[in-house]
Amino acid sequence: MKIDKGLFISINILVIFSLFTGALALFGNNITEVTKWDKKEIVKIENRLRRLDKESITIPLMEFDSNYDFTITVRNKEDFDNLTVLIPQKLQDYKNILVEIEEGTYFSTTDHILINNQIHPDCGLSITGNGDVTIMATSHNLMEEAKIYDGYAITDVLIGDTVNPNEVFTDGENLIHLSVIDDSINSGIKFVDRLFEKIKPNDRKDCHYKLKCDILPDKSADECKNLWLWATHSWISSYEKIDSIVDGYIYLTANSDVELYQCPLNTDYTSWKIMPRIKIVNHGPSNNGVYVDKNGLAYLPKKYASIFKCDxxxxxxxxxxxxxxxxxAGIKFVGGNAPVIDINRVTDYVYIHDCDFTSQQDLSIRLGTDNGIVRNNAFRNSMGTVIDIPNKGCRNHVISNNRFTNCGNRLLNQGCIKAAADSVLISGNVFHNNLISALNVGVWHGAKPQGRISSIVEDNFIYNDDEFLKDYIGKSLLDVSMLYVYTKNDNVIIRRNRLHGFRTLASGNG
Known part of the structure; x- marks a missing residue:
């Protein structure tokens, strides 16, 4: 019986393998010059996807090609803003629409193209960049309206009377954090040997905590007015207002939605006692980032030619x-606090390629549909999960030859790619210096799979530089940058992946 069962499993694995392998030959190794949607290539992909599962026999043939019925050319801001109404309108009259965006930088001040409650099963939409096209998910360059003073450019950002430590700024390439570490207060990264203690443990409405810590000397409430505590562990990362520091305790008021470090003691992580990591954030002017005062004035270091708020x-x-x-295809997306591309249903394909996604606060891509192809894209400086194939009973996706760099800046328990669909090929991607896991496949216990979940993970390169994460050396729960196979999958094949450079991470965790 053991031999028969093993043989049965082997045959299943071999069948699934044979269904996936053909897709690999379609993809190159680098982001290349953008090409228009090619009918022959898509038909090849469609034929291979058809073989991903023996039951996948109803995928219609692709008919989308370069014979567009209508072309929209975007040359300026007015043309770009007009897409919001023009695309849904033209889909009523034309089957194949090309939106060609000419070289330049465009500012997306709303959820830009929203196609809602429209059923056009015979219509195709292609949005491509012609040259160097950048779409900034923000209102404007803050520097344009700034006044120069004493090493800073100062501008009114009108954010109200409260400082939001999670505000994200970018120079178009890198994240510029609102949270600025002031080295003079010796905040650093610290590991604490006890959990936060609730001052009134029986009062569920009380959000006051204290934490035994020697990071700072005693400070009054007035002296702490600019100080926040940034705290993280395996599933939570948040900023909490420091009220005062007295007798070696930090007293703080937490967000009412956050329960600080109520870690179950039956965890199998050996380092649970020293799991919390904290640092002190000082919202005072600094040459290292952006400071916003209580009047909504942003102090921006002059060394930046431009700073954009990703809002x-x-x-x-x-x-x-x-x-x-x-x-x-062929577009650089910068910023955004909602998924940049969010698609919940197509009859044939979604094809996203040769794009660059930088400094997103939320997802870059979410595909709650069948037949998604994501290839030859670059993802940098994202805050959390980057690509999500959700648990919706979807099938047939290829995520290939993409590059993920410095993603997961919020240090949440997320992944660059989260795949919970049937017949997903994740191949030839590069994951470099990320603060979250490279890949999460399947769904976790407690969640109900909405359909079959199977995937092949092969020929990916996951690595960290030697100095990466040096602040986190030690027995901390920083189980990231590798691969999670969640508890509920039907089939997962993992092979020929190269992983290295993890010796700076927590010993044994993840």
């Missing part, structure tokens, strides 16, 4: 709608 939303959102196929 707007998605670029393309297909909600409760259906199109035949969607292509997005």
């Amino acid at each position: 707007k939303g998605a670029f393309l959102n297909i909600e409760n709608s259906e199109l035949k196929c969607i292509e997005v």
Whole structure:
């Protein structure tokens, strides 16, 4: 019986393997010059996806090609803003629409293209950049309206009377954090040997905690007015206002939605006692970042030529709608606090390639549909999960030859790619210096799978530089940058992946 069972499993694995292997030959190793949607290539992909599962026999043939019925050319801000209404309108009259965005920088001040409650199962939409095209999910360059003073450019950002430590700024390439570490207060990263203690443990409405810590000397409430405590562990990362520091205790008021470090003591992590990591954040002017005072004035270091606030939303959102196929290619997306591309249903394909996603606060791509192809894209400086194939009973996705660098800046328990669908090929991707896991496949216990979940993870390169995460050396729960196979999967094949450079992480965890 053992031999028969093993043989049965081996045959299943071999069948699934044979269904996936053909897709690998389609992808190169680098981001290349953008090409328009090619009918022959898509038909090849479609034929290979058809073989991913023996039951996948109803995928319609791709008919989307370069013979567009209508072309929209974007040359300036007015043309770009007009896409919001023009694309949904033209889908009523034309089957194949090309949106060609000419070289330049465009500012997306809203959830830009929203196609909601429209069913066009025979229509295709291709959005491509012609040259160096950047779409900033923000209102404007803060430096344009700034006054120069004493090493800073000062501008009114109108954020109200409260400082939000999670505000994100970018120079178009890198994250510029609002949270500025002032080395003079010796905050650093510290590991604490006890959990936060609730001052009134029986009062569920009381959000006051204290923490035994020697990071700072005693300070009054007035002296702590600019100090916040940044705290993280395996599933939570948050900023909490410091009230005072007395007799070696930090007293703080936590967000009412956050329960600080109530870690179950039956965890199998040996380092649970020293799991919390904290540092002190001083919202005072510094040459290392952005300071926003209580009057809504932003102090911006002059060394930056431009600073953008990443405070707007998605670029393309297909909600409760259906199109035949969607292509997005050759565009650099910067910023955004909602998924940049969020698509919940197509009849044929979603094809996202040769794009650059930088400094997103939320997801870059979410595909709650069948037949998604994401290839030759670059993802940098994202805050959390980057690509999400959610638990919706979807199938047939290829995520190939993408590069993920410095993602997961919030240190949450997320992944660059989260895949909970059937027949997913994750191949040839590079994951470099990320603060979250590279790959999460399947769903965790407690969640109910909405369909079959199977994937092949092969030929990926996951690595960290020698000096990466040097602040986190020690027995801390920083189980990131590798691969999670969650508790509920039907089939997962993992092979020929190269992983190295993890000796700076927690010993044994993750």
